[in-house]
Amino acid sequence: MNTTMSFRTTSLGETHAFGEAVSELMNPGMTIVLVGGLGAGKTAFTQGVAKGLGIESRVTSPTFTMVATYDVDGRRGIRTLLHADLYRVGSGIEADDLAIGELVEEGAVAMVxxxxxxxxxxxxxxxxxxxxxxxxxxxxxFHFVDTDDIFNGGLISAAFERWGQS
Structure with missing residues (x-):
């Protein structure tokens, strides 16, 4: 099943709050692939997710480090948040060297x-x-494309009703 849902935020604070709300739907082994131009809000959204996972550290774009890891307190079985930026990656082989897939398998969630x-x-x-x-x-x-219905369309729709689905 392929679920597509869209949500709109109108301020940085709303984008952070939206990320927090999305974090409530995350489980270990989940990867959220963020697509958008420079300045689209990928890092701002991730900051909200991090806050929702209880991370108090400052979350910045990992453009030059490529992958940043943050410890999570174990809520919903999540031990680690991986925040990756593949903007400078030239091929799948280079991305594979970052071992994101293996880390996600070990109780992490990833924002890429x-x-x-x-x-x-x-x-x-x-x-x-x-x-x-x-x-x-x-x-x-934000246009969510959930090809495997990981978030369960009805659940995400109810959780984000205030942002309005388009």
Whole structure:
């Protein structure tokens, strides 16, 4: 089944809150592949997810480190949040060297910016989130493509009703 849902935020605070809400639906082994241009809000969304997982550390874009890891307190069985940025990765082989798939298998969840360049090596249950900038400065539109119905369409729809599904 292929579930596609769209949600809109109108401020950085809403984007963070939306990420927090999404974190409540995450389970170990899940990979969220973030797709969007520079400045689309991939890191801001990840900051919200991190907050929802109880991470108090500052979350920044891992463009130069490629993968940042954050310890999670074990809620819902999640031990680690991986935040990866594959913008500088040239091939699937390079992405495979980062071992994201293996780490996800060990009780982690992953947020992978530019992950569409190498989805085959990311592992885990994947949900693609395409982020677009809206007509207003801080407006973002999130398009979730859940090809395996990992989030269960009805559950995510109810959880994010206030953002409005398009």
């Amino acid at each position: 910016e530019w992950g569409d360049v190498a989805p085959d090596v990311l592992g885990g249950d994947q949900v693609f989130v395409h982020i677009e900038t809206g007509s207003e400065d801080d407006e973002r539109i």
